[in-house]
Amino acid sequence: MKMFKTGIINPQINYHLSCLAHQDSVMISDAAMELPAYLNRVDLAYTPGIPEITSVVKGxxxxxxxxxxxxxxxxxxxxxxxxxxxxxxxAKEDIPVECIPHTEFCKLADKVSVAIRTGEFHYHYSSVILVSGCPY
Incomplete structure (x- = not known):
């Protein structure tokens, strides 16, 4: 076991992110997003609003x-x-954004490699799916 000085220190998130391949996806969800039981999930929700979703996305x-x-x-x-x-x-990371109807978003959400649930409680439709890129 390595003790990290920086970056993501949650071992479950580190594991799931290290398993991602090109075109795999990860969802960062708000506290209310319905997550099917079969999905790999990491539940970070602690109290309403903590952690908030944008800090997890940035990390x-x-x-x-x-x-x-x-x-x-x-x-x-x-x-x-x-x-x-x-x-x-x-935009700062030069990542294109695709906006789709919520019903289509939910279909994509059912196929993510891992769902990370936050304590986000303030915004509606706040979940986001990130599609893994390729380093070369």
Whole structure:
């Protein structure tokens, strides 16, 4: 076991992220997202709002190559503040964003390699799916 000085220190998240291959996906979800029992999941939710979803997304982006982010179209209407925050986060990393209907988002969510549940409680449709990129 290695004690990390920086980066993601959660061993479950480290394990699941290290198993990702090109085109695999990881979902970072809010506290209310329905997660099927068969999905690999890491539950970080502690109390309402902790951890908040954008800090988890930023942490993963520091560790992983991401070629695309997928979000529900409905976020633009119901959580425009969060949509703007995500747009800025992904633009800084030059990651394209695909917005799709929530029903389609849920179909993609059922196929992720791992779902990381946060304590996000403030925004509707706040979950995001990150698609793993290729280092070369």
């Amino acid at each position: 993963i982006l520091k560790e992983c190559i991401v070629e695309k982010a997928c979000m529900a179209n409905e976020m633009k209407e119901y959580s425009p503040e969060l949509f703007a925050i995500y747009s800025e986060i992904f």
